[in-house]
Amino acid sequence: MKITLSNGTVWYRTVNDTGSFAYSNPNQLDVAMPSSQIPSAGILYASVQVIG
Numbered sequence: 001m002k003i004t005l006s007n008g009t010v011w012y013r014t015v016n017d018t019g020s021f022a023y024s025n026p027n028q029l030d031v032a033m034p035s036s037q038i039p040s041a042g043i044l045y046a047s048v049q050v051i052g
Contacts, residue, residue: 001031002049005039012051 003011013031021030029050 001029002051003031004047004049006044006046007042009039015050 001013001015003013005011013033015029015031021028
């Protein structure tokens with residue numbers, strides 16, 4: 001996935017969509033990241049694109 005934050009930062013993340021989460025939530029995508037990488041205050045929105 002390509003995630004573009006409102007401040008212009010772009011992240012590329014692999015979707016970890018396996019197991020019971022994916023089965024139970026077919027319209028959601030699960031992306032994992034460490035707590036230290038989660039943006040703090042000031043990010044108003046993000047745009048998400050499915051690529052590849």
